[in-house]
Amino acid sequence: MTKVMYASITKKIVMSLMGLFLITFLVVHLSLNLLILFDKSLLKFNQAAHFMATNPVIQLFQWVLFLGFVIHIILGVVLQIQNWMARPIRYERKGSSELSYFSKFMIHTGAIVLIFLVIHFANFFIKAKTGHIDEITYDQGTYENMGQLVVTLFKDGWYVAFYVVALLLLGFHLEHGFQSAFQSLGLNHTKYTPVIKAFGTVFTIVLTLGFIAIPLVIYFS
């Protein structure tokens, strides 16, 4: 007999908590990114990047965040494999039931976002940590010029295209994921669930457009 270590619902609850946690990270990330657009000298963005890279609380939190990603990804893969195994013989006719549309592609959108994440990590985080960044001096002090790194990358059309596609897929992932997290946590209410769903959709669109706007503005300016 196989002993199930964690119940399906336990996995789903952890999955949704991690998902919501990662969403808060996206909000912080986007707010910092937007600084690039509102300051030509890149001073504000470089200051913010410097703060994120040196503040001890953030340094600690970075590991929590990393753990959040790992748990969300591992659980996602485990759940998906179990789900595939639950129907060894597929249907001949494709299912045509009405359903939350993007729920069909969570593993696919998730996988591509993961690939993006790895590349993104190599482009920015690793470079920043291993010190391949030029410095820039302002009246306020000298900072690593992370802003310039971003601008240079966003002048590359292929990179911009890849970035936009990956972020759109992230949007699809969130469109289902946001409301799904509440359902997994047992929060379903006649009055509030429609509000959560509507908020999730608006939030997803704003967040996705926010991220996508930055490379587009830089590329076309």
Added chain:
Amino acid sequence: MDLTLKIWRQASANDKGRFVSYKVNNVSADSSFLEMLDVLNEDLVIKGEDPVAFDHDCREGICGACSLYINGRPHGPDRGITTCQMHMRHFKDGETITIEPWRAKPFPVIKDLMVDRSAFDKIIQAGGFISVRTGGVPDANAIPIPKRDADLAMDAAACIGCGACVAACKNASAMLFVAAKVSQFALLPQGRVEAKERVQKMVAKMDELGFGNCTNTYACEAECPKEISVANIARMNREFLVAKVAAPKDK
């Protein structure tokens, strides 16, 4: 109307199985789907062939025996009804209808379109009951229950255990079924006594039997002939979470 039926034929649990096409002519639009299959089977018997095996019992939409995955949807194209209650007027003359058995690892095919749904019985045996001595029939309203709770419990209890939720789910998850059974007890005072144990035992059994995990696609709710709400799944998640975090552990 004249129809082509593409039906899954499988002689036994161990047979590999394949699709076989049959023609049925002069089908009345007023006949039910199962009556249409009866006509086909009569033909097959006359020809000396093996009739198509499919589950059915009440043919009134209340027992949950009938199944069939018809053109990509459990219980066929109409909403909120079982296969036995569906009529041929939902199909077009000359149409090819694909009929498959429920597909899920815990629902193995017995023959043709019949699957073994005893996995559901095992989940019920794990905790879908109340262990009290009932005694004589109590007076009505002896235990005050708010109307809203009574209604919600009744809605959950409408589940006929047909398995359409599992069949519809892309993950072959049984969450809607188990959630309905957990909810009908969890909402009533008689069921509260064992609520924490019940939800854990039933979920553990569901996992052990190899049903998939819920990814909140809500296809189950769309296909449920009794239109059981996915709010029940949220209730079960809640019950489960509370039971795990707050229930005293057995020694």
